[in-house]
Amino acid sequence: MYTLLVFLFVVLLVGIAIGLVLQQMLFARLRTQHPRAFEALYESGADIMAFPRFLWKRHYRGLADELFTRRAGFLRRYWVACFLFFLLVVVGLVVAISI
Numbered sequence: 001m002y003t004l005l006v007f008l009f010v011v012l013l014v015g016i017a018i019g020l021v022l023q024q025m026l027f028a029r030l031r032t033q034h035p036r037a038f039e040a041l042y043e044s045g046a047d048i049m050a051f052p053r054f055l056w057k058r059h060y061r062g063l064a065d066e067l068f069t070r071r072a073g074f075l076r077r078y079w080v081a082c083f084l085f086f087l088l089v090v091v092g093l094v095v096a097i098s099i
Contacts, residue, residue, distance in 0.1 A: 001095075001096050001099065002096060004092070005089070005092050005093060005096050008085075008088065008089045008092055009089055011085070012082070012085055012086060012089050015081075015082050015085060016082060019075070019078055019079055019082055022071075022074075022075050022078065023051075023052075023075060025071075026055075026068070026071055026072060026075055027051055029068060029071070030051075030060075030068070033065065033068065034063050034065065034068070037062075037063055041054055055072055055075060055076055056076065058072075058076075060072040
């Protein structure tokens with residue numbers, strides 16, 4: 001059981017790292033391909049959560065960039081899957097502790 005829990009934890013960390021790389025790639029595309037949207041994004045809310053808010057509220061749909069829209073949608077689904085996997089790991093940890 002503990003080996004499985006360690007494996008799940010490692011998979012979760014790798015998944016988070018992959019998600020961060022995907023997010024950085026999408027961020028770089030926004031900066032290079034859509035500089036006006038990038039400037040407007042960071043002038044309106046110059047904090048660390050501006051880009052994630054941009055993704056979660058689906059403001060990228062107004063860019064008229066099909067590739068960016070598909071990648072942003074994929075990234076949103078990926079982060080939801082990572083969150084659900086995190087919940088699975090937490091439940092596994094609770095079960096392992098209770099045994």
